[in-house]
Amino acid sequence: xxxxxxxxxxxxxxxxxxxxxxxxxxxxxxxxxxxxxxxxxxxxxxxxxxxxxxxxxxxxxxxxxxxxxxxxxxxxxxxxxxxxxxxxxxxxxxxxxxxxxxxxxxxxxxxxxxxxxxxxxxxxxxxxxxxxxxxxxxxxxxxxxxxxxxxxxxxxxxxxxxxxxxxxxxxxxxxxxxxxxxxxxxxxxxxxxxxxxxxxxxxxxxxxxxxxxxxxxxxxxxxxxxxxxxxxxxxxxxxxxxxxxxxxxxxxxxxxxxxxxxxxxxxxxxxxxxxxxxxxxxxxxxxxxxxxxxxxxxxxxxxxxxxxxxxxxxxxxxxxxxxxxxxxxxxxxxxxxxxxxxxxxxxxxxxxxxxxxxxxxxxxxxxxxxxxxxxxxxxxxxxxxxxxxxxxxxxxxxxxxxx
Numbered sequence: 001x002x003x004x005x006x007x008x009x010x011x012x013x014x015x016x017x018x019x020x021x022x023x024x025x026x027x028x029x030x031x032x033x034x035x036x037x038x039x040x041x042x043x044x045x046x047x048x049x050x051x052x053x054x055x056x057x058x059x060x061x062x063x064x065x066x067x068x069x070x071x072x073x074x075x076x077x078x079x080x081x082x083x084x085x086x087x088x089x090x091x092x093x094x095x096x097x098x099x100x101x102x103x104x105x106x107x108x109x110x111x112x113x114x115x116x117x118x119x120x121x122x123x124x125x126x127x128x129x130x131x132x133x134x135x136x137x138x139x140x141x142x143x144x145x146x147x148x149x150x151x152x153x154x155x156x157x158x159x160x161x162x163x164x165x166x167x168x169x170x171x172x173x174x175x176x177x178x179x180x181x182x183x184x185x186x187x188x189x190x191x192x193x194x195x196x197x198x199x200x201x202x203x204x205x206x207x208x209x210x211x212x213x214x215x216x217x218x219x220x221x222x223x224x225x226x227x228x229x230x231x232x233x234x235x236x237x238x239x240x241x242x243x244x245x246x247x248x249x250x251x252x253x254x255x256x257x258x259x260x261x262x263x264x265x266x267x268x269x270x271x272x273x274x275x276x277x278x279x280x281x282x283x284x285x286x287x288x289x290x291x292x293x294x295x296x297x298x299x300x301x302x303x304x305x306x307x308x309x310x311x312x313x314x315x316x317x318x319x320x321x322x323x324x325x326x327x328x329x330x331x332x333x334x335x336x337x338x339x340x341x342x343x344x345x346x347x348x349x350x351x352x353x354x355x356x357x358x359x360x361x362x363x364x365x366x367x368x369x370x371x372x373x374x375x376x377x378x379x380x381x382x383x384x385x386x387x388x389x390x391x392x393x394x395x396x397x398x399x400x401x402x403x
Contacts, residue, residue, distance in 0.1 A: 003028040004196040006395070007186050009174050009209055011035035013045040013150055013384045014376050015201030016157035016168075021388035022395070023164030031166035032195075033158075034188060036173035036205075041154035043279065044203050045381060047346030049228075049259050049267060052076070052086070052146040053379040056093065057247060057254070060113035063362040064379060067390065069114055071383035072144075078385065079148055082156050085262040089241035091145035092127060094136035096330050100246045101138065107246060108140055118143045133238040133334050145242060147262050150381045157384075177212040177370070184369055197395055200372040204278045204349040210365070210372040219351035219359050219374060220297040223278050223290070224253075226270025226348055227318060229325070229340035231258075236266040243331050251310075251358065253348075254378075256317075256327050258335075268328050268340055272348070273314045281345045283318065302356025351375035362387065366394060 003026065008019045011033050019033045037043075052072055058064035079086035095104040111119050119142050122130065127139050158168050169188075176187035177198065186193040202209040207221045231239070243258040253272045260266050274294075277287035294300050304311065317324040322337045329336055351359035351374060362383075363375035371394050373387075380387065 005030045005032070005183075005194065006197045006199065007184075007193055007195040008033045008199045008201060009186075010201035010203060011037075011040040011154075011158065011168060011170065012043060012201060012203050013041060013154040013157065013381050014203075014373060014387055015199070016040060016154050016161060017384040017388035018199050018201060018391045019166055019168075020157045020160045020164070021385070021392045023161055023166050025392050027164065031161060031164075032193060033161060033166065033168045034172040034174055034186070035168065035170045038171050040158050040168065040170070041151045044346065044349060045154050046151050047281070047344065048150045048381050049270070050147045050149055050261055051242060051259060051382075052148055053382045054091070054116045054119075054142045054145045055114040056107060056111040056116050056119070056140065056142055058110070058114060058379075059361070060110060063390075064360070064383070065114045067362065067383040067386040068379045069116075071379070071386035072146075074385040075148070075153070075382060076146070079153070084148065084152055084156060086146055086148045087262060088144050088146045089260055090130065091142045091242035091244060092131055092134060092139045093142070093244045093246055094127060094134060094139040094331050095246050096136045098137075103246045103249065104138060104140065106249075111140065111142075116142055131240055131243055131332075133332050134243050135333060136331065147242075147260060149262050153381075174209060174212065177209075179214075179368070196369065198370045199391060199395070200370065201376070203376070204347060206349060206351070206372070206374055210374060213367055213370045213372065215365060215367055215372050215374070218297075218299065218354045219363065220293070220299060221278070221349045222294055222297070222300055222352045223275040223280060224272045224348045224350050225275040225280055225283075225345055226272055227345045228267045228269035228343040229321070230343035231266040231268060231335055232339050232341065235335050235339045236264070238332060238334055239266045245331060256324070258328065258332060267343055268325070268335070269343070270346065271314050271317050271324065273318045274311065275347050278347070280347060297352065297354070299352040299354045299356045303352060303358065306356060348377055349375075350377060364391065364394065371395060
């Protein structure tokens with residue numbers, strides 16, 4: 001008989017990594033993963049650009065910094081064991097003018113604190129040695145930044161869960177979570193599951209599902225759509241690896257960049273525009289209930305008042321390929337609007353506090369026997385195995401939140 005029943009809500013890469021880690025660490029427990037879609041890795045995981053980050057950007061000592069550095073090494077080893085694609089194609093973070101140099105200096109210091117392996121600074125000639133068609137006055141080069149296929153990684157995690165005796169139930173949307181004297185009841189339509197512990201990894205629905213368990217209304221998930229351009233085959237060989245701008249520290253987004261995929265194709269993007277639906281992968285997709293929840297959140301109104309100009313610029317780039325590519329051409333001038341076609345899109349589950357702050361770090365709350373992953377944006381896929389270790393440590397801890 002199982003020691004405990006642990007239910008994981010959400011079969012994205014984080015939820016599946018958590019379920020896999022439970023199976024590894026507590027083989028006597030029964031693990032059940034519930035996913036509302038008809039297959040795993042449908043949303044953020046399935047629309048991920050595939051970049052395995054090395055830890056350049058994150059505040060030293062933060063959960064992102066610690067878990068990304070550990071998670072990258074764990075993921076590299078896992079992909080090698082499972083013969084999954086993993087290519088260390090390297091990344092350049094390029095400054096194109098003097099204004100960006102101070103930010104590049106700060107980024108280099110931060111990356112040094114995070115012990116990013118092999119990181120070095122290069123000048124304009126060094127940039128061209130690494131990426132012959134890129135331009136800039138200086139850059140940070142991370143040779144161990146890699147690319148993979150996170151959908152395939154998530155599918156492998158799901159197979160591990162099942163192989164260890166767990167279950168992955170798709171087409172199983174959770175609509176209620178009730179605490180009882182004997183544990184927790186999870187409602188999936190007319191079906192009820194009894195659990196001793198529950199882990200919520202609901203991504204784009206993180207706040208909604210946490211609310212079912214009695215969690216605070218904030219942070220609220222505000223969806224941002226990231227749109228990609230595909231470089232035409234004739235120009236894809238102009239990019240060898242990954243070419244990024246120096247990010248704006250005011251935002252948790254990395255800016256439009258060039259990404260080589262494990263398939264050999266090259267993408268440009270993503271931008272960051274407000275999505276009018278939680279799962280709004282198309283510009284025309286509008287869900288009144290989702291928009292009402294976004295507009296009603298005081299944090300959204302405060303953020304909008306502060307950053308409306310940037311929002312308008314992002315929206316203009318969304319409708320104009322020429323405007324979109326003007327930003328990208330600062331780094332690789334030879335690839336312009338005529339050299340790309342519209343590609344896919346993803347939606348980022350960006351947590352937003354009531355004061356208007358875009359939550360940057362991972363946020364994991366404990367509500368008694370329920371652990372809620374409230375914010376897990378990039379580099380969550382890179383960090384997934386390390387996040388899973390942390391969550392299982394929380395499950396096994398003695399502390400119980402009073403809520």
